[in-house]
Amino acid sequence: MKSRAFVSLTCLTLAVVLAGCEATTPPPEAKDQFETVRKAFDDYLSSDPAAATTAATVFDSLNDGDDTTTPYVISARSPEHYALGHVPGAVNIPWRTVANVGALDDLPTDQPIIVYCYTGHTGAVATAVINAMGHEAVNMKYGMCAWTRDADIRAASPFNEETSSDFPTVTDVPDEMTYDLPTMDVTDSTDDGEIVRAAAEAYLSGDESPIIAAEDLFDLLNDGDETNDPFIISVRAPEAYALGHIEGAINIPWKTIAQEANLKRIPTDRDIVVYCYTGHTGGLATTVLNVLGYNAKNMKFGMVAWTKDADIRATSAFDDAVDSNDFATEP
Structure with a gap:
């Protein structure tokens, strides 16, 4: 009888110890x-x-x-x-x-x-x-x-x-502020790949157009209502930015758009318009911002749609006679 009681007590003690261990096991550390x-x-x-x-x-x-x-x-x-x-x-x-x-x-x-x-x-x-x-x-x-x-x-x-525009540009550099970074909660997963996928899906599942026409941006900036003015980012090279840029635009070259220091230069509570040369690198940078939680649009066709000044454009615009081909397609 004593032997059975000892075994029962031992089992009970072990169960309590194991339960205590389980209770104190820390949960997986939450990912930023x-x-x-x-x-x-x-x-x-x-x-x-x-x-x-x-x-x-x-x-x-x-x-x-x-x-x-x-x-x-x-x-x-x-x-x-x-x-x-x-x-x-x-x-x-x-x-x-x-x-x-x-x-x-x-x-x-x-x-x-x-x-x-x-x-x-x-x-x-x-x-x-x-x-x-x-x-x-x-x-x-x-x-x-x-x-x-x-x-x-x-x-x-x-x-x-x-049909391209010839809107004004400036060379002066605007004053800047520092902003908090966005926060993100798109999945319960702690897997890096799944977090990236879920964040991208959250953006892409929306229905907003990722682009804005140069004419529409110009109208927003000149309608007399400063409350709807977007925050503008030129993602061109510093040398191209210095040649001329949209008034108020700050410069963040596209390959540096995801650097933390540069993201802190961008507000989270304003619409953002990004532009480049012809729309391509602007599209890359805009996507980075949108997936990270900003509300950004890419200016369609870039600076070639804003100005006819070849020096400020700093690149050639699409020319159907030069840039297009007649390669075969399949259905």
Whole structure:
């Protein structure tokens, strides 16, 4: 009897000890989700990525007979426009779905990845997200407008010099302030990759356009209502910014947009407009900001849509006679 009582007491003591151990085991440490996503984008941008690649370069890579350089091509256009015609061999992953669970499961790790859209803008959105999620992708400059001259297949109008604006620019640098960083809570997961994916999906699942026309920005800045003026960021090089910029714009070169010090220069309670040269790097930078929790739009076609001054533009605008091709497509 004493033996049984001793065994029972021992078991009870062990159970209490184990229960105590379980009760004191600390839960997994919560991740700073904003910092996780910020670092993913900064790692991508600090790797010195290409701003974009040309349609001619993509065509050559697909047709040079060297399978080791053949890119994996993604059409980020809608399924309807993909069906009208696409780059031969391209798979269709609409840009708003690139962060959906499983959307990138079939992406190769041993091939270059090319993304294209209509004019280069939403292709930049998809490209930024794909890179933040651990792949290496490059956006095709000017999108399908550079691949084909078929207006039906393009399904969008390219930049037109005749309808571009000639709005004023300045060279003075505005005073700046320092702001708090956004906070983020998009998932219960502590996995870095899932946090980045969930943050991107949270942004992409919305329905706001990622772009704003130069004319619409000009109207906002000149309607006499300062309360709706957006905060403007030029993501061009400092030298290009110094040549002339939109009044009030601060300068954060696009490859540095995810650096913490630069993010602290951006308010979280105002609409933001980002612009670059032709819309491509502006699209990359805008995507970084939106996924991080800011409310940003990319100025369509960049500075070439704002001014006709070739020196201030600091790059050539899309010219259908020069920049477009008539490469084959497949349905």
